[in-house]
Amino acid sequence: MRVMTNSIPQTERRRDALSKERIVEAAIEILDSSGESGLTFRALAARLATGSGAIYWHVANKDELLAAATDHIVARVMAEMAKSPGPREAVRTIALGVFDAIDVHPWVGAQMQRAPWHTSMLQIFDSLGRQLEALGVPQAAQFDAATALLSYILGVAGQNASNARMHGQDPDRAGVLAKTAAHWAQLDAEEYPFVTKVAHQMNDHDDTAQFLAGIDLILAGIEALR
Amino acid sequence: MRVMTNSIPQTERRRDALSKERIVEAAIEILDSSGESGLTFRALAARLATGSGAIYWHVANKDELLAAATDHIVARVMAEMAKSPGPREAVRTIALGVFDAIDVHPWVGAQMQRAPWHTSMLQIFDSLGRQLEALGVPQAAQFDAATALLSYILGVAGQNASNARMHGQDPDRAGVLAKTAAHWAQLDAEEYPFVTKVAHQMNDHDDTAQFLAGIDLILAGIEALR
């Protein structure tokens, strides 16, 4: 008769055992609450009630940790993406999904910039590219068009990330905009004729609407290719 | 009779005296040769044959140093910009000037992302915006259009910076592209139908041409606004 051991099988660990998943989840929580500068291996180890070296057993280094955290967010975005009727709407939906995710997790924007050809970016790139055929874009132009869309999205993503870095979790978004508008308005009109002219538009300014306006501009240019 | 001191007037210092200008110049040299990670106050102090604390007498902190270095590069780009005949060409010239500067100084791309509303960025933003009137863009749409152009430029800038961070001063750009193309080609065609389709285009790939193709796409969209 074989003796049954009461040891826990390898696939079924203690609730509080360390794993890459738990580490990534904790990292995302720290990134969301304390920003990019708040994520240190010491802070992460403290939250997981372990030593900083233990994390290195599951994760190679900080780059891999940030990449895994970004993958986690992007995967969720792509999964929740409802099928859209037309290709034009699909592109807007993808772009908006990324934009909203970065609004909630600004550090994702910085990470996307840092590793633009990582898996999570390739998923977005591919789903953008898939729509271009349906839009009637010639084969030869599809690559450039998809790259343009992705570059624009990454540009806005990076700016949102740096805004968050600068102003933290500042709830007074309107106040920041008003301050910028006032600063622009008082610039030398000889040196900055355009900025002084559009300064007032900074006040009643909708980030999301402006982002979509840019997407529409590129889409209009793409449709002109036919 | 007043005694003439032989002390050097304040405006005319010793050749090797420290100054913000000399510090910024040295910082740019280090950034160009060793990349962003090479610029430390210790390395900078060593190159200037002084103590690290001395730098802080002329520069508040590392952020100010990076901003000043970026201003220096951007100012040169904007100054060398020849007047272009039409507004369409002017936008392309500005964009190309920024693109080329970032090609030589990839760290500028990262810094532009970090501080998008700094003086040097405002100059670019303004000179882009000035062309839109001549393009016949309605007043209400000019702000969005200029922002879209800048966001796209910043997006490409950030990607170039991260490429440089990854591959350093790697002269084998073609080899890197070939490697990426090979990687894309062997991806699962079910999961990445678009990426696998365009993989071969990564091989004979011209960064500058692709960047300008994106600018032209946005310009075509802008011209459709009339």
Add this chain to the structure above:
DNA sequence: ACCTGAACACCGTTCAAGT
């Protein structure tokens, strides 16, 4: 196999002490 936590080799920044 996995975890601990001290130790190492760095950072940016400060500051008492010099000239």
Add this chain to the structure above:
DNA sequence: ACCTGAACACCGTTCAAGT
């Protein structure tokens, strides 16, 4: 007024030692 360089408070990462 400007410079020096040791010191401080951090980092990411490693690794001998534990379980």
